[in-house]
Amino acid sequence: MTQMDLAFMYAPTGLALTENRIVRQCNLRFAEMFGAEVDSFRDMPLERLYPSLKDYEKVAHVGGDILRETGRYEDERIMRRLDGDMFWCRVRGTSLTPDDPFRQGVWSFADLSAERPVVELTPRERDVAILTCQGKTSKEIGLTLGLSYRTVEAHRARLLQKFGARKLPELVAKFSGMPI
The missing domain is CATH 3.30.450.20 (PAS domain)
Incomplete structure (x- = not known):
């Protein structure tokens, strides 16, 4: 060789x-x-x-x-x-x-699996997660996806739970693989 x-x-x-x-x-x-x-x-x-x-x-x-x-x-x-x-x-x-x-x-x-485990998301949770990472508010996400802002908030609450995050900035950090 x-x-x-x-x-x-x-x-x-x-x-x-x-x-x-x-x-x-x-x-x-x-x-x-x-x-x-x-x-x-x-x-x-x-x-x-x-x-x-x-x-x-x-x-x-x-x-x-x-x-x-x-x-x-x-x-x-x-x-x-x-x-x-x-x-x-x-x-x-x-x-x-x-x-x-x-x-x-x-x-x-x-x-990257050590820093970013794979979490199963529904297609709607994935859409909400992507728009959340883009800095959109619940109302903006609702308008984009044709959902009420309360439904968006429910999706965000499930995302917080699935990712073990306490607040949205921590959730966004976990999505992006940044250290918290």
Whole structure:
């Protein structure tokens, strides 16, 4: 193994080389994070590591536009290990072919589950959580979602309970993964 091969294989963050959203090569940390041996991921569609087909397609739509413009993309999202467990992951990537952004890429994956556990939310709770993080009031959220502000407050109360937060600023900090 060359020094470059060793650096790739033993990097402290998960790394994957992809072609058309298929893993062609990954390192030890990537394999450990997603729960199998390195060779298990060769030629695996990335779709298998997303919670759903909808999530996979959404990232392609949003990320593809940004990759075409800048050649780079990053976000934090929920990913799925091969055993089905969900976890928060910071994903950063560079397209080697920005005109065809997913043809070839280099991606890094960092497991955030220690700082940000996955909490099951209903679709409506997720909507309220996102708008809360955008600084919207209960009345503004109600107008946006077609709900009464009291219903929004009920959703927020459930979110506070699910996340073990006492007040909205603490809840927002937990959503964003910031230390409290």
